[in-house]
Amino acid sequence: MLLTVRTAATYELEAETFMYLMVEPPLAGLTHRVRQERLLTTPTTFCELRHDRYGNPHRHLVAGQGTFSFEFTATIEVAANAAVPEEAIEHFPRNIPPEEMIYTLPSRYCQSDLLARMAQGEFGHLKPGGGRVRAIADWVRQHVQYSHGTTSTKTSAFDTATERIGVCRDFAHLVIAFCRGLDIPARYVSGYALGLEPPDFHGFVQVYLGGAWHNVDATSEAVRPALVPIAVGRDAADVAMTTLWGPNTLIEQTVQVREVPG
């Protein structure tokens, strides 16, 4: 499948500002390949591509006082997104690569230590594997109401487990916390999704089963047709699309994802 993605934003900066921009997917991943891309920014005095501890590419930028805007466009080949295979196996901790064990530990928004008993109670009796992860995603979709404007950047999986309302970010955090509560490595992914209405950045989950990472998206009963990861981390705290160190106002922001003839 071939996608074009475009995201653009305009900020008003009160002073020269350093920022991180994390909107460019890795050039190639397991399920995608960037065929061409272009990042336009209004005049910047510094622009460099770097990688964080998780290996996520991100842009370091310095822009002067006044209006700053960027536009990122890319054409990306992406494999059709697939459901977690029913039969994909859960690994015993002994067989999980040590560097992925970080994704079994609690994090800012995914307090899996506090949710472990609930995860065991709701899902502990199910057969381990891909089917169990699907059951977790189904549970979250059925028990949590999707609603804009009811949660904030303070909302965590511990809240959503009881409050049962939120957006894609909250759905993802709860899936992650449940998985970790069962010792299944689970990480947060920010990315581009085909078919979101309204279009926006998307937050979803990857779980490590059968030696590979698989996409999980509890916000949709149907499998999303295409997901392109930008960055992965423990939870949303790790993968902010933009971080500006300095006072600023977001004037506008837009995201578009379209399928184009291959």
Add this chain to the structure above:
Amino acid sequence: MLLTVRTAATYELEAETFMYLMVEPPLAGLTHRVRQERLLTTPTTFCELRHDRYGNPHRHLVAGQGTFSFEFTATIEVAANAAVPEEAIEHFPRNIPPEEMIYTLPSRYCQSDLLARMAQGEFGHLKPGGGRVRAIADWVRQHVQYSHGTTSTKTSAFDTATERIGVCRDFAHLVIAFCRGLDIPARYVSGYALGLEPPDFHGFVQVYLGGAWHNVDATSEAVRPALVPIAVGRDAADVAMTTLWGPNTLIEQTVQVREVPG
């Protein structure tokens, strides 16, 4: 049924101390009558029975520096405790006495505002009435593990909804929060229970259905044979057995409840 209850405690007081003691049941209630009672305290310079805003009797005491102890014994007639009648009706808010509406509002340990959606999701489809309240108590007993030493006086219903472990106090708070989330007046009761092992004060719930308050105790599948209320309130914060204003050490405390031949 005839019960004898006895509770005693010894404190070491660092200075003259004013205290509230809330261990004496009202002389008569809907389901009990105190036949005789005796409160012994080591020499106190002040001792007076007062009533709080909920109408709970409690003792105001002043004791000098050093060892302070009290012993309360009573013989109490009590009706056999009954399950909430299956058919007891839930009142529309319009038909709940205004002075009882306080028991539909969130409180320190029962954040029913945060639990309302979960209550609706789990119990909203059930037929209103006593059967629904029983279903709530069953749910709590089946989903929350009874365990000493895992929770503290900081633990609230919002915690227990997810952490799913605790003691009678935590069970009661969660039942209350769910009931209030459905607009059912529910209050916390501290009292004496027959058959607790080990013997201790007990915390349980009363719900207002069909124009009367009914006992609910989620810690036991079988109906407790006898429950004697000492005090009622919004949650455990309102009905502390003892409150000492001043530095002190609890040396020992004991509670006994026994059935005696009528």
Add this chain to the structure above:
Amino acid sequence: MLLTVRTAATYELEAETFMYLMVEPPLAGLTHRVRQERLLTTPTTFCELRHDRYGNPHRHLVAGQGTFSFEFTATIEVAANAAVPEEAIEHFPRNIPPEEMIYTLPSRYCQSDLLARMAQGEFGHLKPGGGRVRAIADWVRQHVQYSHGTTSTKTSAFDTATERIGVCRDFAHLVIAFCRGLDIPARYVSGYALGLEPPDFHGFVQVYLGGAWHNVDATSEAVRPALVPIAVGRDAADVAMTTLWGPNTLIEQTVQVREVPG
């Protein structure tokens, strides 16, 4: 001083709805007297004045499906609001009326049990009395940023102690929690305030010192010229201006408070 207050609101009701309306001040209080008042509602099938457990008057109403609106106007004599007297004494718990002790206990939004150590650390060394309560209000005003839209009905004093941003309700909850942490009875008041910009209902605090309740308002360095209480309670959970049992949409709401020639 003579005030006119006017508040009005319009709702769209999806069905016949029962509601509580708590916008009418008591006819007389320590510092105010209602000279005349008028409550207009669109046709209601039921309208009755009742009192809750705290003694607050409130209106029970039933309105049919469709548009519902009310308008309350009153002319009220009110004494000039005064600062807490510097020398007003704090009572030992022994000398606090038992029915007011409820205002020393933690509540939904004022977890004074969790804030007691902070209260002791910040204010424990100060001379007890009105001056200490003023110091608490000053601390809150100086450490918490007043900002609309950053907090929600979930925000409690425990949050505000650290997050340090909020509105009048959050300021009041933090003052209350600190006072209770020092065993000073403190309650939440919803009311009308002269001079608010923009005009709105107001939430402030009353503390019990020297045998009387005194207004405390941490949102303003200057003493507010006039405050008229509508209702008091443990915290904002007890004194909602309107509670509607049924799906509805608030279309508009307005509050005006004006000084008029006496």
Add this chain to the structure above:
Amino acid sequence: MLLTVRTAATYELEAETFMYLMVEPPLAGLTHRVRQERLLTTPTTFCELRHDRYGNPHRHLVAGQGTFSFEFTATIEVAANAAVPEEAIEHFPRNIPPEEMIYTLPSRYCQSDLLARMAQGEFGHLKPGGGRVRAIADWVRQHVQYSHGTTSTKTSAFDTATERIGVCRDFAHLVIAFCRGLDIPARYVSGYALGLEPPDFHGFVQVYLGGAWHNVDATSEAVRPALVPIAVGRDAADVAMTTLWGPNTLIEQTVQVREVPG
């Protein structure tokens, strides 16, 4: 300085158990060098040294049902621990290595997003650099009471900011959260400390100033004479000394750290 460290523990395992053991310091660090070390375990069927995503060495073990014990002893050269240099500079985010930026982000126990305003309020006016970090540690030591048994593994910096009581772990989390709230990279270190009474593992902080990591320990007014890091991470969740996947009982555990003649 030359130290001998010894730690040993005994567990009763209900079944064959896989575990992580994180008690062995890296062979060499900026301020220490392991001269000799020995890990003894009761018969294990698997024992391998691995490294996690932070580069921390840790042992993977499989032990059979029944009693399991380990004993780790080492002789370690360590530089005298030093206070954070007063003049060490804070880096602008632009000059912080991207792989260390993870230590400016909020984590499970260090919700720096929620504490940023408090950090700014308390420390924002201070001159950036080592002196400011010292002021943070001083503040924590002066405002938080050191007390065993009052906090748990659920306690986070957000709690400690208000509750103001805890142990080394809680002190460290609060220092970290404040530093991150000021964009200073700060990480949690588990390690061995000379002079702890009673002897135990220790949790402290490292901050990134002037291009290097510096130890910060808010639990002691005097600079600790020697600190040997075992593992670093975002907070205590990352550096558990032992993690056992399976039901077990800790029978005993001991830690000793002694200075020996060089």
